[in-house]
Amino acid sequence: MAFIALGINHKTASVDVRERVAFTPEQLVEALQQLCRITPSREAAILSTCNRSELYLEQDHPSADEVLAWLASYHNLSLEELRACAYVHQDDDAVRHMMRVASGLDSMVLGEPQILGQMKSAYAVAREAGTVGPLLGRLFQATFSTAKTVRTDTAIGENPVSVAFAAVSLAKQIFSDLHRSQALLIGAGETITLVARHLHEQGVKRIVVANRTLERASILAEEFGAHAVLLADMPQELANSDIVISSTASQLPILGKGAVERALKLRRHKPIFMVDIAVPRDIEPEVGELDDVYLYTVDDLHEVVAENLKSRQGAAQAAEELVGAGVSDFMQRLRELAAVDVLRAYRQQAERLRDEELGKAQRMLQNGASAEDVLAQLARGLTNKLLHAPSVQMKKLSAEGRFDALAVAQELFALDEGSDKSAQ
Template sequence: MAFIALGINHKTASVDVRERVAFTPEQMVEALQALCRLTPTREAAILSTCNRSELYLQQDVAATDEVLTWLADYHRLSLDELRACAYVHTDDKAVRHMMRVASGLDSMVLGEPQILGQMKSAYAVAREAGSVGPLLGRLFQATFSTAKVVRTDTAIGENPVSVAFAAVSLAKQIFSDLHRSQALLIGAGETITLVARHLHEQGVKRIVVANRTLERASTLAEEFGAHAILLADIPQELYNSDIVISSTASQLPILGKGAVEQALKRRRHKPMFMVDIAVPRDIEPQVGELEDVYLYSVDDLHEVVAENLKSRQGAAQAAEALVNIGTDDFMSRLRELAAVDVLKAYRQQAERIRDEELGKAQRLLANGSSVEDVMAQLARGLTNKLLHAPSVQLKKLSAEGRIEALAMAQELFALNQGPDKS
């Protein structure tokens, strides 16, 4: 059995493909159970964000094609199209990949902190679905531990750098003075919370939070002195909005070209800056065709991200070293666990031989044999029986020419391979 990390991300797939391979929160438990039921996967977890959809598995490497086929079928995607942008990591490479993802080293914005929380949520959902067992569970715990060390021991998490921060940075380029701007935020999740915080820190004049449920929008709005509305009320607020940033889990667009056209007319074509961070997209791409609208998707944030990368390279190198240490430590512990079963079986065999020889010795003593003779026979019997199976196997290996196995045996039994210097 091997660890597998399989998926697509912002480096390998366009936003069009990523939104088609994304899993909604409502799909996750059923998808995990179907994956374990319909493929040879023993343990599984799914991480699905706007920038990646990844499957973390414990299964035979040979079954990888079956999982790819399942993933393509589940999302009604052609297998060839999925293969063209998918990647597969196995064993230590899979472990290293998971730790890099959790540490923010594989994110669009280097070091962004949201991904660790998203991975913890993926683990919690997999536990709820019953698809995580002891091995994948240990890997997740080791991943979280390594990511925590990276956060505390390097500067990779210093200063707020995220997709949300990049979106606000773009807004500052469009509107030099955000104090006179009004912002409409659609959604109330982690990303929008970060956007609201950044906008609030920049002194934006007015912030409106629109969400499917008013209660959640109100909770977020209270934190930043904003105004909460329902999604249905967006048309009444849209024309007031200089900045529109959207990030929801909706499967259908929330803002269409027609609604934005109406808002522009009421604004007398005063420019609007819009960022669609959601996957699938919240804002119809055709909105970008309108004059006086600056529409950006998550893929358009790369240039802002590149600037942030420059200040993070030193921290990233230190973080990579910590991830390598975390990977090596986990794989070493895993190998130790693999040895436990062998050692347990070997000890049980030795104890069985010991009990047999001890029983013989006790019977001889009861029949009047001398203690010296019984002790000598006990020692010979134990030695012969304990060495019998290894001796037979070593002779067989030698006859087969497997010299490397003989060298391994010398190391295993800590035998002196040099001349006797006594």
């Protein structure tokens, strides 16, 4: 039995290679079944995200080369190209790797929570494909349990480390109840999409998306139940907005001091929280000089993110210790399971020998032998049969000079070295 974790990630492979090694959701079931059919893998699961593609396997004996060859062939890559950026972890190291990944310790953004959900999806797909058995199944459950402990017992994921989340977190500090706030989002790119998602999750009901093209703004607005407008309509929306967050590709400011002054008058100087995430800036720096305006730039947010990253890095050591404990606990339970299998086989053998001797004793009684003779023969026969195989093996071990194994046998049978002397 051997566990293997094999793959590539953002640390070892370029975006181009990661894209080529990625599995689409439609490919996964067929790929898993093919993987188990072509390679020596008895159990398998595949985790494929934008930052990593990893295979989690259980095999009789470690055989990573055949799996790498399959992976290269499946994605039409040269084996040399894949081998140059792939990593392979076995047994304890494979278990540790899976638990670190699920806990966000191996992510591009330390402590990010999405990876645990992605790993749970990988497990669900492998179960659907029929490629997860008892061993890999136990490993996944132990991995999820450890990741949950890391999330619960450390601050690894508490503080925001994305600019979008930091912007929303600052808004929460200024407005105690975001449910009553209206947000104006300028732009419709990836960062604004993340901002919209975070605001929506925080309960902001009124969100307006302003963009150069109404079509792009409408697509984003529809996702979060927001309202889409053109940039030209910003002045009217500005007066109703408590939160303004901007991130466009404009080379010149699109929101000036005069427009904000007019909005403040209409608002009767009710405060506006503004975040300019764009580089170059979307909001004129002079806007920050106005009373009742809280203006933050992307540099301000980076300071928040950097501080929060320090906090996460401090929690990472505690998280690593929890992962280490999770690995030790899982491997110990796995070794105990191996002992259970041996004990079960030994008990079955002993019960078979018992039944044989019991059958002989019953026949002796039927033939008229005395109960005393039958019991003596039963005890003698059962003792001889139980001791026969161990006696033969220990003599063989002694002849081969394997005295360490003899010492283990003495411990296994709980033999007191002085017992023979005391009996004499």
